[in-house]
Amino acid sequence: MTEPSTCAISAPADACASRSTRTEAELRAFMARAVHEVRETNPLAPSITNTVTQNFVANAQLAVGGSAAMVYLPDEGECVAALGGAVYINLGTLLPVYEQTVPATARACAAAGKPWVLDPVGIGIGSLRTQLIEAVHENPPAILRGNASEIIAVAELWGLAGDSSDDASGDGPRGVDSTDSVDAAERAAVACARFTGGAVAVSGATDLVTDGAQVARLSGGSPLMTCITGSGCSLGGVAAVYACVADPFVAALTATAAYNLAGLRAAEACSGSGSFQVAFLDALYNLTAEEVAEAPLALASASGTQAL
Numbered sequence: 001m002t003e004p005s006t007c008a009i010s011a012p013a014d015a016c017a018s019r020s021t022r023t024e025a026e027l028r029a030f031m032a033r034a035v036h037e038v039r040e041t042n043p044l045a046p047s048i049t050n051t052v053t054q055n056f057v058a059n060a061q062l063a064v065g066g067s068a069a070m071v072y073l074p075d076e077g078e079c080v081a082a083l084g085g086a087v088y089i090n091l092g093t094l095l096p097v098y099e100q101t102v103p104a105t106a107r108a109c110a111a112a113g114k115p116w117v118l119d120p121v122g123i124g125i126g127s128l129r130t131q132l133i134e135a136v137h138e139n140p141p142a143i144l145r146g147n148a149s150e151i152i153a154v155a156e157l158w159g160l161a162g163d164s165s166d167d168a169s170g171d172g173p174r175g176v177d178s179t180d181s182v183d184a185a186e187r188a189a190v191a192c193a194r195f196t197g198g199a200v201a202v203s204g205a206t207d208l209v210t211d212g213a214q215v216a217r218l219s220g221g222s223p224l225m226t227c228i229t230g231s232g233c234s235l236g237g238v239a240a241v242y243a244c245v246a247d248p249f250v251a252a253l254t255a256t257a258a259y260n261l262a263g264l265r266a267a268e269a270c271s272g273s274g275s276f277q278v279a280f281l282d283a284l285y286n287l288t289a290e291e292v293a294e295a296p297l298a299l300a301s302a303s304g305t306q307a308l
């Protein structure tokens with residue numbers, strides 16, 4: 001087994017594009033290492049994120065062993081791109097200043113060779129979200145994370161959809177929720193990953209994670225995850241924590257596997273959606289590296305996926 005790639009930390013996302021495919025056993029070993037390393041090194045993954053779920057994002061990042069810092073302003077974004085191991089940008093609630101903050105932070109990440117994670121929450125609401133997603137096309141995220149309708153919408157905005165939207169509902173997201181199945185977003189996800197050279201994580205009842213060469217499907221979680229706000233947002237924040245120590249594909253797989261396990265356990269321990277949220281943080285906090293590495297995951301080649 002080769003050493004885990006550090007390209008997510010030391011080089012732009014497109015430097016990862018030529019990475020050869022890895023076996024399931026290798027990926028699982030890298031996932032375990034990512035969980036360990038985060039707990040040992042407490043990496044900082046700063047966020048520009050929405051006001052609805054900011055606290056939950058920070059608590060989830062802390063629960064897995066990372067460090068959180070939420071910022072709003074352009075020079076703050078540039079500053080944390082230098083300070084952090086990876087940056088999380090979530091477009092859930094926008095302020096006018098984000099017109100400057102988001103492109104400046106993406107540029108600063110590219111200049112510093114730091115990975116960043118994008119959650120295009122609410123894409124399609126108003127014009128600024130669209131404008132920002134088009135603007136970051138030139139400095140794309142190492143990890144794009146969203147629900148199926150959001151990923152399909154990003155592929156369309158970036159001109160990557162081809163006929164991939166044939167499978168989509170055509171309705172776009174319903175507010176912040178998906179109207180499409182994860183399978184309908186597969187071609188869009190593969191196309192986006194091939195474009196960014198990083199990874200794309202599509203969430204749903206069964207999650208899909210791809211680096212454009214391989215496609216993993218991960219099961220678990222709980223329908224209760226859709227009854228609280230922030231399970232998707234915090235998944236992006238936790239993916240950014242793992243991106244501080246692992247390449248984008250491994251980081252996205254690790255975060256997704258951890259969420260599926262924690263969701264299952266929290267559902268067993270709770271008595272409704274309120275106690276689910278608390279039980280979920282407890283479960284994230286208590287997960288071991290070995291458990292995450294053994295999470296249900298089916299790996300396939302993306303070569304059969306006509307993405308472009």
Ligand SMILES: Nc1ncnc2c1ncn2[C@@H]1O[C@H](COP(=O)(O)OP(=O)(O)O)[C@@H](O)[C@H]1O
Nearest residue numbers: 147203204205207220221222223225231232259
């Ligand atoms: N029906 C479901 N069963 C199990 N897990 C789910 C289900 N729906 C969503 N999840 C999980 O909830 C988390 C957030 O996913 P999702 O609800 O699709 O994101 P978003 O909140 O951004 O729309 C992911 O970890 C996903 O695996």
Ligand SMILES: Cc1ncsc1CCOP(=O)(O)O
Nearest residue numbers: 050052092176230231232233
């Ligand atoms: C409800 C809501 N409105 C704007 S952002 C947001 C949070 C969305 O969180 P998630 O996508 O994790 O459900």
Ligand SMILES: [Mg+2]
Nearest residue numbers: 121176232233
């Ligand atoms: Mg979301």
